[in-house]
Amino acid sequence: MAPKNQPRPYPGGKGKAYPHVINLMPPHSTYIETHLGAGAVMRNKRPAARNIGIEIDPMVIDRWTKCEDHGFELIQGDAAEILPALDITQDTLVYCDPPYVPDTRRRARVYRHDYDAADHERLLAVLSAIPARIILSGYPSDLYDRLLEGWTVTELTVQTHVGPVKEYLWTNYKPGPVLHDYSFVGIDFREREAVRRRLRTVCTKLGRAQEVERRAAFDRLASSHPQEFLQAAERIR
Template identity: 35%
Template sequence: MAYLGAKSASGTPQAIINVIPPHDCYIEPFLGTGAIMQRKAPAQFNYGVDLNNDCIDNFPSCNLPNLKLINGDAFSFLENFDYAKHGRVVVYCDPPYPKETRTSKNRYKFEFSGDDHLRLLKLAKALPCFVIVSSYESELYAEQLADWWSFRFQAMTRGGVRTEVVWCNFNPGDIHFHTFAGTNYTDRQRIQRKAERMAKKFQAMPPMERQAVLALVLASLNE
């Protein structure tokens, strides 16, 4: 399904998945094509919300456990969700791009006004969980999320190369899906090969040596 703002362009899902922390529950309140949800490691609980019923009807299940697709309003869902009962929660917000940042004439079925963007950003800052927001660079987002960790990457769109910005209300450390660790394909391949070599060396060690190495690694994580 063609969809304005879909995160399926080469490298885009990897860039976003790379910052998602370990979690028990994953929420996309602006599901769209669900490119991130389809590609990331599944959580114990998975929620996809969108006002556009076409997005809900056309979303493949991908054999996700406890997947709930909701044709509804993001604000209402986020404001009424029981975060305490779902352990570690990650909310990934990919709202409609601000109109002033777009180069395409394509439109969303349900548009966002300036007030809607401001309301979302204020809500995102108040949520009691991990929150990730992506959009094009805009003065409003930069101002409202000034104290959040952020990074930029280049994404190919129908209108050419654009700069996407990802904001997080945490500093990414642990990687939820290790196969996406790295800044690009070459870097991910390098890390994967390095990890495989280290794993083989570890497996070849005598049991006592493995225990000693593992103890030191675990101890270093707490330093």
């Protein structure tokens, strides 16, 4: 059950898969999540300077507006109509989790607002025309293969109540190691925990060292990895 005051989980919601989505996100100053539902990704990622959620279902928007302190801008309406009207630049990241293509879903009509093939085509045409970086979730389908030619596909296996299901994340860019949020690095829970432990050990040691030794370590890293150092510093500017 969703914690009190949080939007209820959705069938196909990203309650479990959100770390995989966050691990594909390049740095961005505006974040737009369309087809918001319970917004598992938006609630778990590091916020951008501006954060916008788009959802057609007024009941979903209503649940969000009852949680007063989320700090996101919410827009009620059709994502394909709203996106072209927003001020979108190359520094904008759009994450899109539409209802799945009808023949890829195991149960019929699970949303109050569903999508047919024409809706998917319309959405993908809009996504292909905006200058943003885009992450799009879905199941493997001929329609998406055809319309998203040239996009990068990241495959993941998600555990659901009917067993493991293969899901795709399409990106209109090649995901790399420079991320907006490093909190979930690792391909699964075990690896994420191992990464967290290693980082904690290194950071605790550095934190406890004498200042001059810590500065010496930063200085050495700045010489050996100048680009990474500058990018990390950029985030706190």
